[in-house]
Amino acid sequence: MTETFLGYERPDGQMGIRNWVGVLSVMDNVNPIAAAICQNVAGTLLIKTLFVRGQYGRDLEITYNTLAGMGRNPNLASILVVGLEETSTSQVADRIRNCGKPVDVLLVQNEAGSIAAMAEGIRKAAALAVAASSERRKPVPVSALCIGVECGGSDTTSGLAANPCIGRVSDRIVEGGGKVVISETSEFLGAEHLFAERAIDETVRKAFLDRVDRMEKEALMRGVDIRGTNPVADNIRGGLTTIEEKSLGATAKAGTTPLVGVLDYGEAAVIPGMHFMATPAPAVESMTGLAAGGCQLILFSTGVGNMIGNMVSPTIKITANANTARRQADNIDVEVTSVLESDRTIEEAGDELFRFVLDVASGTLTRSEVLDMRETAVSRFEPTI
Amino acid sequence: MVRALVMDREDNVATLIDAGKAGDRCHLKGPGGGEVILRADIPYGHKIAIKPIAEGGTVMKHGQDIGVTNASIGVGEHAHVHNVESRRGRGDKHKLQSAQARKS
16 A cells, blocks of 8 residues: 655645745845744744855855755745845745746845835735645655654664664655655764665765765864764763764664665755765754755654754654653654563554654644744855855 | 663673663663673663673674773673773874874
8 A cells, every 4th residue: 555645746746745935044144034024924934044145165055055955845835035135145046946936035135224125025925925825735655755864862762762763764765665865974983884785886885985984084184082072972971982883873764775875965865765965963954954955854863852853844853762751742753662661663663653754744743843943054064255 | 670772692782771770680681681780870871791891892782893992891880981982083093193103
């Protein structure tokens, strides 16, 4: 039987699991305008960014692509791009327009001050919100899903139970013809030999190992032990001792299917199957890359607790730590503590999680959406001039 | 009795899924099974040695190398950052090696 969910079809054929009007700021200096627009228009989603002014070369290109990638994410019905001036704004707006969704632009310098800019932005966003509200969900197969798999505030329970449950969901999504993206390059150190064996061919295997190798060389150049940064202090308090141990647990999120592709930060997965995206390990940066790459939904395990989710890609919080499930229940969507506490199988707990994934894809809200525990951070790869 | 999980037959550490006190009996769940006595108070989620590990020995979890000891660890003792080091991402050692290479 083909598993289905209720999604919104977009002009490029992608399926959204939400129907927001994105209000996308393309430079830090217009964030207050974008925020004010969202406060006044129902159905909008604020996507802020830091920097952009003063970025150049490869770093700027990645930033533009990441901002545009979030705009193209099918969870957005349409987008209002808010920028300071025309050149940088059109760089992002033009890269979104090719997906066929309605895109409007607000150029703050062309308005008579911030009050006028807000008023004009509210007018534009209101028109987009009314139009978006006539979109309807329809049943679509799981093959239309692209999910990101993430962990944050990890402890040993993450690798023992929560990540393997996510791995079970990854397998079911891939078996259904969908896409899964695992990220966080440094969290392959010590486990990369096992993941590399799963590559579909030599090109993919080399591309993956090259990303891990480059990241480790950069880290070595800094002249310090990465322990303390990864694993970080709260991981260590949670019982994780080395990056190797953390990596072996983290990669369980990728299940067992072959690795079919290696993606740059924010790059979209095109073919079905399991992909690796080269991103920094911190969750907000990593999830921003996943959302820009078109993930409609993110599965996020936590051990000692990390409540943050992505703006564009609803984020399901999963824990296997009984203390965290009890103390931080407000922020946990699915607890899989029974795997450790009462020997429930990974398959059973993972299948229950899979059913919840389809519910969220059909409209059930996650804790991070309801409580607005969401943030955006586009990774920086070079310094600003 | 507190519980600890063993992930693979090759493993020489197990992860506690209850907080334990020194002297507690600890039931090992997973491949091999058995029981050990805790030699220290050990927090939830932390690891104990289930086989003696010599100084400079490899710590095995999930049937894989997760690091190297800088002191011997006896059965039932806490295995963590005070006696286990990572082999990877060691910029501190890299810097030392680079400096020695420049001198010689």
